[in-house]
Amino acid sequence: MMHAMEHMGWNQHFAEHFKPFETTGYVPARVTRVDRGIFTVIHKDGECVVKVTGKFQFDATSKFEFPTVGDWVVLELETSTQSGRIHALLTRQSSLSRMLSKDDNQQQTLAANVDTVLIVCGMDFDFNVRRIERALTLCYSGNVTPVILLNKIDVCDDVDQKVAQLQDIAPDVAIYPISVTQHIGLDALQTYLSASQTICVFGSSGVGKSSLINHLLGEEKMLVKEIRASDSHGRHTTRHREMFSLPQGCVIIDIPGVREVGMWTDDEDGLQTSFSDIEALAQNCKFNDCKHAHEPGCAIKAAIDDGELEASRMENYRDMLLEVKQAQEKKDRLAKKLERKGKGRKRR
Numbered sequence: 015m016m017h018a019m020e021h022m023g024w025n026q027h028f029a030e031h032f033k034p035f036e037t038t039g040y041v042p043a044r045v046t047r048v049d050r051g052i053f054t055v056i057h058k059d060g061e062c063v064v065k066v067t068g069k070f071q072f073d074a075t076s077k078f079e080f081p082t083v084g085d086w087v088v089l090e091l092e093t094s095t096q097s098g099r100i101h102a103l104l105t106r107q108s109s110l111s112r113m114l115s116k117d118d119n120q121q122q123t124l125a126a127n128v129d130t131v132l133i134v135c136g137m138d139f140d141f142n143v144r145r146i147e148r149a150l151t152l153c154y155s156g157n158v159t160p161v162i163l164l165n166k167i168d169v170c171d172d173v174d175q176k177v178a179q180l181q182d183i184a185p186d187v188a189i190y191p192i193s194v195t196q197h198i199g200l201d202a203l204q205t206y207l208s209a210s211q212t213i214c215v216f217g218s219s220g221v222g223k224s225s226l227i228n229h230l231l232g233e234e235k236m237l238v239k240e241i242r243a244s245d246s247h248g249r250h251t252t253r254h255r256e257m258f259s260l261p262q263g264c265v266i267i268d269i270p271g272v273r274e275v276g277m278w279t280d281d282e283d284g285l286q287t288s289f290s291d292i293e294a295l296a297q298n299c300k301f302n303d304c305k306h307a308h309e310p311g312c313a314i315k316a317a318i319d320d321g322e323l324e325a326s327r328m329e330n331y332r333d334m335l336l337e338v339k340q341a342q343e344k345k346d347r348l349a350k351k352l353e354r355k356g357k358g359r360k361r362r
């Protein structure tokens with residue numbers, strides 16, 4: 015049993031959080047698909063399509079408390095009919111969220127419990143440091159480890175220079191120059207693919223995400239093996255699932271919307287991690303409340319003038335900081351609304 019569960023991403027964290035439910039007869043299950051309130055989940059003995067209980071529905075204060083792809087849930091399972099209901103959500107280890115539109119600040123949680131995001135860039139035309147910064151921030155805000163894959167090094171003349179450029183902005187992130195089609199540098203990725211691990215792949219169209227996933231799945235087969243507790247359900251050649259497992263036991267979540275990175279976060283810490291150089295520079299500004307615009311003694315402006323800091327990096331930081339502030343305001347408004355709703359409930 016443990017074998018199958020580990021190949022679904024189960025680990026000590028979830029085992030710990032499931033303990034209170036052990037005596038209930040409920041089972042842990044992982045959400046592989048969400049479609050308007052209908053959840054496809056897998057458990058150690060199979061798969062079923064379920065809804066949440068009425069109590070779950072009532073207790074939820076926002077849609078972010080509802081299960082999303084990758085979530086572990088507490089499932090009441092009717093084995094004879096393979097039907098059931100979701101009673102609870104096990105505390106998430108991590109999550110990836112994006113902004114649906116800048117104007118209305120709508121958040122969407124795309125995937126939960128992701129350990130590593132492989133950020134894939136194509137070195138032929140897709141190398142964009144600013145976009146990588148956004149992807150990094152998204153990962154840090156969601157407690158996910160980012161890894162940068164610079165693909166197509168076979169058609170790039172200045173790999174070292176680009177690696178150096180990225181090391182500058184992301185000194186703590188592992189960067190792998192690779193070529194999927196030429197089989198260069200791919201063995202090193204095995205570190206991220208062991209059992210109990212869940213990964214996501216980010217990147218623009220054409221950078222080689224599908225090629226990479228196919229390679230990881232095993233080249234001769236070129237098949238996508240859906241996550242199933244047993245092989246008796248057979249293998250499928252089309253990838254209509256949003257989650258599947260590699261032979262090594264790692265789980266890949268591949269949701270179209272997750273591939274192209276947007277961002278939604280109300281977490282300034284994620285931003286501070288990605289832009290620690292700017293935060294450090296700002297400490298040296300003459301005024302504590304320096305807006306880094308036209309103030310005298312601005313260390314940021316000086317660094318840009320000296321060529322020490324790229325103006326576009328600062329702009330990107332400014333944009334994201336604004337998004338974070340807007341998101342925080344929205345969250346505050348929502349919290350106030352919920353508080354009022356909560357009071358209303360108690361009075362009844």
Ligand SMILES: Nc1nc2c(ncn2[C@@H]2O[C@H](COP(=O)(O)OP(=O)(O)OP(=O)(O)O)[C@@H](O)[C@H]2O)c(=O)[nH]1
Nearest residue numbers: 166169193194195196218219220221222223224225
């Ligand atoms: N030269 C070169 N081409 C590559 C490499 N890896 C992938 N490609 C090619 O890049 C093209 C796009 O690859 P895909 O894997 O379809 O890219 P994708 O990121 O999945 O694209 P979408 O499905 O549109 O999101 C294909 O023609 C691949 O053969 C590489 O290492 N070097």
Ligand SMILES: [Zn+2]
Nearest residue numbers: 299304306312
């Ligand atoms: Zn300043």
